[in-house]
Amino acid sequence: MNIIVKKSYSLKGRVTLQGDKSISHRAALILPLCHGDAVVKNFLFAEDTLNSLKAMVMLGADIKIKDNHVLFKSRGLESFKVPNKAIYLGNSGTSIRLLSGILASLKGYSLLYGDESLCKRPMKRIIEPLSRMGAYISSILRNDKAPLLIKGDSLIGIEYDMNIPSAQVKSSILLASLSANGKTVIREKVKTRDHTERMLKYLGADIKIDGEKIILFGGQKLQAKNIFIPADFSSAAFIIAAAALTDDSQVIIENVLLNPTRTGFLKVFEKMGGNFEVFNVREENDEIVGDIKVWSSNLKGVTVEGDIIPTLIDEIPLIAVLAAFAEGVTVISDAKELRYKESDRIESIYYNLKIMGVEAETKEDGLIIQGKSFKRKESYEFYSFKDHRIAMAFSLVGFVLDNVLVYDCENIRTSFPDFIDVFKKINGNIERR
Numbered sequence: 001m002n003i004i005v006k007k008s009y010s011l012k013g014r015v016t017l018q019g020d021k022s023i024s025h026r027a028a029l030i031l032p033l034c035h036g037d038a039v040v041k042n043f044l045f046a047e048d049t050l051n052s053l054k055a056m057v058m059l060g061a062d063i064k065i066k067d068n069h070v071l072f073k074s075r076g077l078e079s080f081k082v083p084n085k086a087i088y089l090g091n092s093g094t095s096i097r098l099l100s101g102i103l104a105s106l107k108g109y110s111l112l113y114g115d116e117s118l119c120k121r122p123m124k125r126i127i128e129p130l131s132r133m134g135a136y137i138s139s140i141l142r143n144d145k146a147p148l149l150i151k152g153d154s155l156i157g158i159e160y161d162m163n164i165p166s167a168q169v170k171s172s173i174l175l176a177s178l179s180a181n182g183k184t185v186i187r188e189k190v191k192t193r194d195h196t197e198r199m200l201k202y203l204g205a206d207i208k209i210d211g212e213k214i215i216l217f218g219g220q221k222l223q224a225k226n227i228f229i230p231a232d233f234s235s236a237a238f239i240i241a242a243a244a245l246t247d248d249s250q251v252i253i254e255n256v257l258l259n260p261t262r263t264g265f266l267k268v269f270e271k272m273g274g275n276f277e278v279f280n281v282r283e284e285n286d287e288i289v290g291d292i293k294v295w296s297s298n299l300k301g302v303t304v305e306g307d308i309i310p311t312l313i314d315e316i317p318l319i320a321v322l323a324a325f326a327e328g329v330t331v332i333s334d335a336k337e338l339r340y341k342e343s344d345r346i347e348s349i350y351y352n353l354k355i356m357g358v359e360a361e362t363k364e365d366g367l368i369i370q371g372k373s374f375k376r377k378e379s380y381e382f383y384s385f386k387d388h389r390i391a392m393a394f395s396l397v398g399f400v401l402d403n404v405l406v407y408d409c410e411n412i413r414t415s416f417p418d419f420i421d422v423f424k425k426i427n428g429n430i431e432r433r
Contacts, residue, residue, distance in 0.1 A: 003391065003406045003420065005398025006429040011249040013426040015239055019044045019229030020257045021415050022195050023287065025094045026171070027227050028052035029102065030196075031072045032061035032080075033178065034203055036224035040070040042255075043229055048092035048414045055099055058083040059106070074224045077179060082108035086147070089114045091342060091414050096146060097126050097168040098196075101175035104135035106152040111140075113147035117342050117386060123148060125164055126172045132158050133176055133184075157182035157218055162189065164337075165310045167261075170214070171196040178205070180218035187212050192310045193261040195287070199227075202286040230257040230289040234314045235416045237265050238392055241318050242428065244274050244297040245325055246399045251294055251426055258288040264311030268319060272299040272326055301328030301371045309334045317393035320349045323369040324358045325400060332366035342411070343385035352382045352394045356401075379403035388412045392419055399428065 019042040027040045029052055043049065045068075053070070057063055059080040062073040082103070089095040089112060096112050103110045113119065124144035130137050136151035157180045160173060170186055174196050177184035189212055197214060200207050203222040208215040236253045243249040258281065269276065275297045281290035299322055304312075312319070316335055323330035338345040346362050353360045353367075357375025361368045380401065384391035388411040398404030412419050423430045 001410050002433045003395045003409045004431045004433050005395050005404040007402035008246050008399040008427060008429045009248065011243050011246045011251055011426045011428060014252045014254060015422060015426060016254050017231035017235050017256070017422065018042065018046070018418065020232040021046065021049060021234065022094065022167070022193060023199070023229045023257070024049040025052050025098065026195050026199050027070070027229065028056060029098050029175070030199055030203065031224055031227070032056045032063065032074050033077050033102070034074040034222040034224035035076050036074055038072045038074065038224035038226050040072070040227045040229065043070045044232060046413060046415055046417050047090055048095065051088070051090045051092050052095045052099070055087050055089060055095060058087055072224060076221070077102070077106065080106055082106055082110045082152070086111040086113055089118065091115050091118050091411070093118065093121055094168055096148070097172045098175055100126050100130060100137065100148060100150060101172035103150045103152055104130045104133060104137065104176040105155050105179035108152060110150045110152070111147055112150065119146045121145065122340055125166060125169045129158065129160050129169070129173050130176055132160075133180060135176070155180035155218070157184040159185040159187070161187045165190040165192050167192040167194070167196070174200065174214070174216055177216045177218055178220060182218060184216050184218070186214040188214060190307055190310055191261060193259065195259065198286040225285070228284050230284060230287060231255050232416070233257045233259070233262045236292060237315045237318055238396065238416070238419070239422070240269065240274070240276065240292065240294045241322055242396050242399055242423065243294045244269070244299065244322070245396060247296055249296045253292045253294070255289055256292050258290045260288070261311055264308040265315040265319070267308065268302060268304055268312060271302045272322060273297055274299065299326035301326045301330040301369070303331045303333070305331070305333035313337055314389060317345060317349055317389045320353065320367060320369060321393045321396055323371055324353060324356060324374055326371040328371050330369045330371060333363065334365055336365040341387065343387040343390060345387065345390065348385040348387055348390045352390070355380055355382060356397065374401070376401065379405065382406045384408045384411060386411050388414050388416070392416060395430065398430070
């Protein structure tokens with residue numbers, strides 16, 4: 001599938017988005033570890049999150065989908081068995097890393113693998129701590145990447161310093177710790193998204209946050225509870241950016257996740273001069289939720305670096321597109337993790353910026369972008385590099401410059417399957433081809 005986008009005039013309306021991808025993954029993977037029945041509303045039915053559900057069903061979880069809700073009848077980890085075939089996880093780094101934590105204590109051998117992109121992503125970051133806890137986990141090809149072979153065993157709690165800021169690694173250790181003997185302490189110098197900690201607490205876990213330390217005791221019994229999943233902030237960010245770039249626009253996005261470990265993009269957007277308002281803020285199952293109103297904005301270049309990076313790592317392709325239309329220079333640093341995503345996002349962003357004629361340069365950990373240096377052409381052809389966030393970010397260029405074609409966009413189904421339909425509802429001139 002390719003995407004064609006033409007110049008749009010005035011994005012208007014109210015938007016309701018599917019649930020947050022990170023929380024949907026965690027609901028799919030953690031609720032089966034609980035005891036009791038639960039209903040999850042506004043689950044994100046995307047390829048990645050469905051792979052998490054399918055994996056848990058393969059382990060023996062009782063999960064059904066009815067009327068766009070996900071129904072769980074949970075009997076705990078003790079009811080699971082390793083499947084007699086390999087578990088395919090598509091493009092989902094979250095699925096493979098968090099599931100590894102669950103399988104680390106499940107007796108028997110499990111084999112996890114994914115698509116070509118997933119099998120290029122680094123896995124040593126979970127192999128090392130899970131091995132320290134007592135699991136046998138290895139890279140089949142001995143390159144510290146998937147496929148992964150896991151033999152579960154009795155685990156012990158560990159103390160672990162997070163040298164790489166990663167919510168997936170942290171969550172993998174926490175899920176393994178639920179079955180471990182003793183106490184696990186994770187030290188996190190740079191705060192990363194905390195959905196796992198919040199969900200475990202909501203489901204009854206004795207988990208403590210003490211400054212940089214996260215403390216969890218093993219052997220706990222979790223109680224299943226109903227969960228409402230707020231709209232995915234990373235998806236909402238595309239609506240925010242599009243409304244800001246398009247003249248005479250005003251859009252309201254309802255029930256958006258406002259977890260502070262996820263909303264660094266809003267801080268950068270505000271610093272760039274973006275016009276928005278957050279209102280109707282409330283709490284739903286230990287997560288902060290609210291509505292966002294955004295309208296057309298005149299943007300300026302900024303510096304993006306330091307501790308804010310983990311709170312907006314998925315939105316950096318979008319920030320780069322905003323920077324191309326902003327006054328002045330934008331500098332992005334401390335984002336080397338971009339090189340280990342679905343594509344090397346630093347190089348993918350740079351390649352497409354050059355197609356626009358933007359003056360830009362790469363660094364090992366980021367980019368430097370000269371705003372408003374793009375060249376007006378009759379048309380632009382961008383490449384997704386099989387990366388959903390690159391595909392969606394550069395499609396927005398068409399709302400401003402007209403006649404944009406983005407190749408190979410099937411990948412958007414992994415995180416924002418109704419991306420095109422949502423924009424069409426608010427007057428976006430966007431089509432599949």
